[in-house]
Amino acid sequence: MPALLPTENLLELLIAGIFTKNFLLVMFLGLCSFLGLTKDMSSSIGMSMAVTFVMGMASIITWPIFHFILVPFGLEFLQTICFILLIASFVQLVEFIIRKHQPALYRSLGIYLPLITTNCAVLGVVLLNAQQNYSYVGSVVYGISGGLGFGLVMLLASGIREKLLQRGVDMFGGFTGAFLVAALLSLIFVNYFGVIQF
Amino acid sequence: MVKEELKYVALLLGIIGALFVLILILPMVTVTTILGVGLVVLILEILPFSYIIYKEHKGEPLVNAIGTVARLTLIAMVAAGALSTTYETTQAYMAANLEMVLPRIMPDAATFTPVGGEEEPVYYEAYDDAGNLVGYVFFVEKQGSQGLILLAGAIDLDYNVLVITVVRHSETAGLGAKIKETAFRDQFLGLSVADLHLSPEGKIDAITGATISSQAVVDAMRTKIGEIQTEVA
Amino acid sequence: MTDRPSLLSEFTKGIIKNNPVFCLVLGICPTLAVTTSFENGLGMGLAFTFVLLGSNLFISLLRNQTPSIVRLPIFIVIIATFVTIIDIVLQAYLPPLYEALGIFVPLIVVNCIVIGRAEAYASKNPVLPSITDALGISVGYILVLMLIGGIRELLGTGKITFVMLWLLENGQIGFLELATLHIPIEPATVMILSPGAFFTIGSLMFMFKFMGKKMSERRG
Structure with missing residues (x-):
């Protein structure tokens, strides 16, 4: 019976997801959205919320499939194809539901949903959950904290880029500027938060 | 409306069932292959469930939907079959090495x-x-x-x-x-x-x-x- | 179909004009994550080539049998199949590379380049141009991966080892070391870590854009 309740330190998972193993800056997952959507604050907020939601939900959905179907029947090699199909169908379903029932929410969040299927942070977190063999609660906590870490960096970077663009530093509008902002932020994340140890 | 969907689901299950019988009677098929193929087919079908039924094939003749689902199923079966075969080959190689x-x-x-x-x-x-x-x-x-x-x-x-x-x-x-x-x-x-x-x-x-x-x-x-x-x- | 000049241009456009990393700015995640050395960059590039070739071939073959409403699920299944094949093959035949690349092999499935080429090219064109397109894009991608991997290895460890995939003496496929180049500087470990990756690609992209601008000015 795979562990449902956490066998790992949840605080450690939370800190790892947000700071020490930040998805964007340390693990290099989800950079396409980072480059495309950090030009202005509002779209980066929308994307971060959508990503956090999908990462949490993806962990909730894929864990039982992996531990109750794939592992017992020796089908672990099918994990990639199953996970990506589950994520894609889930995103499609959510998009459909909120477009029909929550038009206001759809206008602010829904437009980012199709982008999420190909966001490697989502597939990355479920693959890591499976690889690290986290418990059910642990997987969900890791998924959500990964999303929060993603959001934190999106906000920081879009704030910096927006301010610099307003001041007329044109260079930061392009991809080169986005990479330089990422480099400086990741120096902080790697060197400063790198000292956190459990 | 609801009746239409039920008819669709029944046909879908029929197609999957028939294809399963087909692979079951093929020789040289291992348990892993059958399970793998079944799983991928089922998961893939979730997509057209949420997508086709409600949106695209509404009001169209049922045969269009059947064609779509049959193609999806076939592709998923071939894919999962190819994967299982590769997996078993490499497992044998790894055991030998x-x-x-x-x-x-x-x-x-x-x-x-x-x-x-x-x-x-x-x-x-x-x-x-x-x-x-x-x-x-x-x-x-x-x-x-x-x-x-x-x-x-x-x-x-x-x-x-x-x-x-x-x-x-x-x-x-x-x-x-x-x-x-x-x-x-x-x-x-x-x-x-x-x-x-x-x-x-x-x-x-x-x-x-x-x-x-x-x-x-x-x-x-x-x-x-x-x-x-x-x-x- | 056998229009040679156009096939050649299909091939070369992927290397410079449509370079997946510097021009289309796609597939950035693995470009940064696995390029800690020349060897890993080459390995990732070859795995990527296999997936792009296979998926472009099959998507192009099946393009008339793909109902447009279920286009994406079918693309995903085809791409994921090739990704899984290369994943289990690497695990069996090249375990060191498999360990080094980690989850970034399965993550090729969400690499925007692969799905982008499927949607924009292979689903609309015959088989031969689709394969040529895949080859061109792959060569462009491998070159970038080797370049970034080489720079980071050189500055981060003070030496660079050039390798190629070859049949080794023990009859197995593996990386054959061609030459090792040492430079007399103090290695900067930060280049191996993530800030170095961002610095490298940022600077390279700046140079690429700058040179492109200069060249078009000269021409125009």
């Missing part, structure tokens, strides 16, 4: 030297980068409840267990197959030959409902480590 697994059992060690044995070495000496002997790595095979269990393990110079992994087995899913899980395997870490018995004599708790599989693993480890001890001495 066990030595390639050595660095993954003991990542700290740099080189491995086979010792003893006529056809297969009894164990491998593991050396680190500086050329110091750091432990012994071994493979051991033992009859479980359903078939042969192949274990790989590593011990330190005092013959205490460092690593134990299940390379392959065919024990019952949900029972004996739990020998693969960390909860069972972690019990072995740090133990010496004297403790390698099922409790109460030793320190290993058997998996509930899978005493034979647990016993096989414990016996295989104890015998093999004992064998290495005599061989080294």
Whole structure:
């Protein structure tokens, strides 16, 4: 019976997801959205919320499939194809539901949903959950904290880029500027938060 | 409206069922292939469920939807079939090339030297980068409840267990197959030959409902480590 | 079909004009994550090539049998199949590379380049141009991966080892070391870590854009 309740330190998972193993800056997952959507604050907020939601939900959905179907029947090699199909169908379903029932929410969040299927942070977190063999609660906590870490960096970077663009530093509008902002932020994340140890 | 959807679902299940019968009667199909194909087909069908029914094929003749679903199903079957075949081929290759697994059992060690044995070495000496002997790595095979269990393990110079992994087995899913899980395997870490018995004599708790599989693993480890001890001495 | 000049231009456009990393700015995640050395960059590039070739071939073959409403699920299944094949093949035949690349092999499935080429090119064109397009894009991608991997290895460890995939003496496929180049500087470990990756690609992209601008000015 795979562990449902956490066998790992949840605080450690939370800190790892947000700071020490930040998805964007340390693990290099989800950079396409980072480059495309950090030009202005509002779209980066929308994307971060959508990503956090999908990462949490993806962990909730894929864990039982992996531990109750794939592992017992020796089908672990099918994990990639199953996970990506589950994520894609889930995103499609959510998009459909909120477009029909929550038009206001759809206008602010829904437009980012199709982008999420190909966001490697989502597939990355479920693959890591499976690889690290986290418990059910642990997987969900890791998924959500990964999303929060993603959001934190999106906000920081879009704030910096927006301010610099307003001041007329044109260079930061392009991809080169986005990479330089990422480099400086990741120096902080790697060197400063790198000292956190459990 | 609802009736239309039900008709669609029934047809969908019919198609999947018919295709399944088809692959079941094909020779040379393994259980893994059948399960894998079934799973991928089912998961893939979730997509058209949410998408086609409600949006695209509303009000169209049913035959259009059937064509779409049949194509999807066929592609998923071919894909999963190809994957299972590749997987089984590589598993066979890996089993034939066990030595390639050595660095993954003991990542700290740099080189491995086979010792003893006529056809297969009894164990491998593991050396680190500086050329110091750091432990012994071994493979051991033992009859479980359903078939042969192949274990790989590593011990330190005092013959205490460092690593134990299940390379392959065919024990019952949900029972004996739990020998693969960390909860069972972690019990072995740090133990010496004297403790390698099922409790109460030793320190290993058997998996509930899978005493034979647990016993096989414990016996295989104890015998093999004992064998290495005599061989080294 | 056998229009040679156009096929050649299909091939070369992927290397410079449509370079997946510097021009299309796609597939950035693995470009940064696995390029800690020349060897890993090459390995990732070859795995990527296999997936892109296979998926472009099959998507192009099936393009008339793909109902447009279920286009994406079918693309995903085809791409994921090739990704899984290369994943299990690497695990069996090249375990060291498999360990080094980690989850970034399965993550090729969400690499925007692959799905982008499927959607924009292979689903609309015959087989031969689709394969040529895949080859061009792959060569462009491998070159970038080797370049970034080489720079980071050189500055981060003070040496660079050039390798190629070859049949080794023991009969197995593996990386054959061609040459090792040492430079007399103090290695900067930060280049191996993530800030170095961002610095490298940022600077390279700046140079690429700058040179492109200069060249078009000269021409125009």
